[in-house]
Amino acid sequence: MKTQSLHNQLVEWRHDLHMNPQISFEEEYASNKVANLLNDFGIEVHQGIAKTGVVGVLQKGNSSKSIGIRADMDALPINEKNKFSYKSKIENRMHACGHDGHTTMLLGAAKYLAEHGKFDGTIYFIFQPDEENCFGAKTMIEEGLFKKFSIDEVYGMHNIPGMEVGTFGTRKGGITTSENLFEITIKGKGGHAALPHMSKDAITIGSQIVVALQTIVSRKLDPVDAGVVSVTEFITDGKKNILPGHGLIKGDARAFSEKTNKMIEKNMRQLVKGICDAYGISYEVSYETTCPMTLNHPKQAESATKAALKLLGKEKINGDIEPRPFSEDFSVMTNVKPGCFVLMGNGKTESYGRPLHSADYDFNDKLLVAGSSYWVELAEQQLKSS
Numbered sequence: 001m002k003t004q005s006l007h008n009q010l011v012e013w014r015h016d017l018h019m020n021p022q023i024s025f026e027e028e029y030a031s032n033k034v035a036n037l038l039n040d041f042g043i044e045v046h047q048g049i050a051k052t053g054v055v056g057v058l059q060k061g062n063s064s065k066s067i068g069i070r071a072d073m074d075a076l077p078i079n080e081k082n083k084f085s086y087k088s089k090i091e092n093r094m095h096a097c098g099h100d101g102h103t104t105m106l107l108g109a110a111k112y113l114a115e116h117g118k119f120d121g122t123i124y125f126i127f128q129p130d131e132e133n134c135f136g137a138k139t140m141i142e143e144g145l146f147k148k149f150s151i152d153e154v155y156g157m158h159n160i161p162g163m164e165v166g167t168f169g170t171r172k173g174g175i176t177t178s179e180n181l182f183e184i185t186i187k188g189k190g191g192h193a194a195l196p197h198m199s200k201d202a203i204t205i206g207s208q209i210v211v212a213l214q215t216i217v218s219r220k221l222d223p224v225d226a227g228v229v230s231v232t233e234f235i236t237d238g239k240k241n242i243l244p245g246h247g248l249i250k251g252d253a254r255a256f257s258e259k260t261n262k263m264i265e266k267n268m269r270q271l272v273k274g275i276c277d278a279y280g281i282s283y284e285v286s287y288e289t290t291c292p293m294t295l296n297h298p299k300q301a302e303s304a305t306k307a308a309l310k311l312l313g314k315e316k317i318n319g320d321i322e323p324r325p326f327s328e329d330f331s332v333m334t335n336v337k338p339g340c341f342v343l344m345g346n347g348k349t350e351s352y353g354r355p356l357h358s359a360d361y362d363f364n365d366k367l368l369v370a371g372s373s374y375w376v377e378l379a380e381q382q383l384k385s386s
Helices: 004-019 028-039 099-116 136-142 200-219 258-279 300-310 329-332 367-382
Strands: 044-049 054-058 066-074 121-128 154-161 171-177 178-185 228-238 246-255 282-291 294-296 337-347
Touching: 004 028, 004 367, 028 044, 028 054, 028 099, 028 121, 044 121, 044 282, 054 099, 054 136, 066 099, 066 329, 066 367, 099 154, 099 178, 099 367, 121 136, 136 329, 154 329, 154 367, 171 337, 178 200, 200 228, 200 246, 200 258, 228 258, 246 258, 258 282, 294 300, 294 329, 300 337, 300 367, 329 337, 329 367, 337 367
Parallel strands: 066 121, 066 154, 154 337
Antiparallel strands: 044 054, 054 121, 171 294, 178 246, 178 282, 228 246
């Protein structure tokens, strides 16, 4: 592994980032740490893109070819339950998705490539804020990421708990789902809890909607078309002896194709209309795609797999991995530039197999060298000097 000598330094950086998590365009600690380290490596630094975003530029040789590699920096609003020495120092803030590890791996690659890299062209190290709310990539692009910097192609990575540590996976086409947030407002008629016949109870009507929504995936979609519909909130204006007249149902739908996404939305609107019409009440349905599917471009997926094969060996890679049912705003970047999103295993043990976004999740430090070495391998491969 090319970055093996950096292991202790990588662990130190990662633990420091883990102790100082920030969210949603507030990632000043990580942003400043990244910028200072890139400066120390002798890399050209651009700060303030999407407020806390950072881009490092490293050029060698005379080639006009370039590659962008992106890492996310934001944490989550979670109180950490881990007890280790480097646990979060900030209440209700935690790196529960491994972005501290993603940032560290890219920093390790940047240090190695600046000191020892054998390539001809330009590498753009992209450190992105606010991945979790799916506004970070969009904002960086709106503020000129691909206009200020001549980036030919772009790559990103996510760790996967439950997958053997250091193993690699990607695929051509869709690799993560779209995220679609919905809100259903029902406007019935409130009343006395002892006189339900004189009201149009939002809880009773809304409950039927909640149950009916579960039939969209099980009965409306072709079984080969994967999707998820989850109701996450049900809010009414009822009290202990007052039947509610108004209700708000909120939720999250995921889809692996635009066709499936449209089918979910269409059936949701039909079911809500049918139930509300039957009770003679009015309603509103809002359905918004906040994060599109992540689509890997074929050429870049082949390049990503080729680099993993050379670094890790055939037994540790899967170039046609099953897609994952989470969303990822790296998708916004690959909608603009050709690119590929890759997955690397965080481990199967109890410590490192905990689900992403769990209060007792932790990134596996054993992945730091493998992940940073992978970025080095890919960059040198794509910008191979003659």
